Amino acid sequence: FADAEIVEFCDDGWSGKNFDRPAVKELLEQTKHGKIQCIIVKDMSRFGRDYLTVGNYISKVFPFLGVRFIAVNDGIDSIRPQDVDSLDTSFKALLYDLYSRDLSRKVRNAKRARAQKGEYLAAHPLYGYVKDPARKNHLVIDPPAAETVRRIFVMVGGGVSIAQTAKMLNSQGVPTPMRHKTAKGMYASWNCIGEENLWTEASVLKVIRNEEYTGSTVYGRRFHDRIGQGHSVKVSKKDWIIVPDVHEPIVSMEEFDRAQAALKEYKERHVPVGSKTRIRCGICGHAMSRRNTKEPYYFCRTPNVTDVCSCPQERIREQEIHTALLV
Incomplete structure (x- = not known):
């Protein structure tokens, strides 16, 4: 490899179970176009931890494309035919996969234990709050956004419809949660064609239905059913972890209940x-x-x-x- 051109691909912070990692996708794309003739990794787990996908690339895709694959610490080099389909190679790939699954379960259990203590575990604070500088897993009120939240509960609890509430906020130029986040320098994106980001019935309803505004923490609304993937599924409310009186409430329980009573009863649907x-x-x-x-x-x-x-x-x-x- 003395005269070879070396290109480095790195995916920090991504799970090896996920083959949609940006750098890996770029690596595979260049490989398919014949721009890469040899791939060198520290060990197979650095390429991926899904043993079926890893095995398919090592034994079928890379040989078909004429690409050499080397896993240094595993002692695997596809230039040696016995390394490609050997039991040792398959067993190592399976071990890396099982290790990733076991680690994911341990992290999930640790998070549930912390959630049961009332720690706020989301990456970004709930609209109406900011993270406590002294305790990152604790919320403190963000006055401007909290005032908007109170207004929403008062309007809906007073008989104003969800659509009318959203229209009133838009007509008055009240920043949406997304606009509020971007104004504070936080990353936020929305699935809209233009630059407009409006209060919608869904965004108002999301505020009204959120029990965290009463001072509780709520964990486990969704469950990632595929390790390393972004895919998630809804979890029944009876299985949520709800811890009351953790942070300062924006609305009282009476105000929350009044707003719920003004809406149709929430029913879980499959x-x-x-x-x-x-x-x-x-x-x-x-x-x-x-x-x-x-x-x-x-x-x-x-x-x-x-x-x-x-x-x-x-x-x-x-x-x-x-x-x-x-x-």
Whole structure:
């Protein structure tokens, strides 16, 4: 390798179970285009911890592409045929996979133990709060955002609809949680086509339904069912970890209950994966709502909360969307 051009790929902070890591994706893309002839890693776990995927690349993909693979600490070099399909290589890949799974379980259990003590474990603070400089797992009130939260609870608890509340906040130019975060220098993104970020019925409802505004911490709303992946599933409320009286409340329990009473009773629903089409409005970029009638249809809810966007108010039948996609 004396005269070889060396390119380094590094993915700090990413799980080896995830093959969607940016640097690994770039490595594999260059490999497929013939720009890389040899891959050298410290050991196989640095390439990946999913033994099926790792085994497929080492025994099939890389030999097909004519790419040499070397795992230094494991003593594996694909130039030696016995290293590619050996039991030792397969066993090491399996061990790395099992180690990753075991480590994930230990981290998950440790987090649950901390959550049961009332520690706030989310990466970013809840809208209306900031992280306590003295205790990073404790929340303290952020006055400007907290005042908006109080207003939302008062309006909804007083009989103002979710849509009217959102429209009022938009008309008064009240910054959304995303805008508030970016103004504070925090990273925030939203799935919209343009630069507009508006209060929506969903964002108002998210505030109203969140029991953490009463001073409780809530952990375990979602569960990552695939180790190392971003995919998660909803968890039934009975399995959440809720610890009351942990931080200063923004609203009292009476105000919280009054707002809940003004809304339809929350019911957990199981929606089978793949049973709904993901459709976004081409004007505002927000997800369109689906009505499950005899002939299901989609419509954009943005006109309910603002006059800024000229979103179409016509109903779009689901069958028409499926026909357009399949033609």
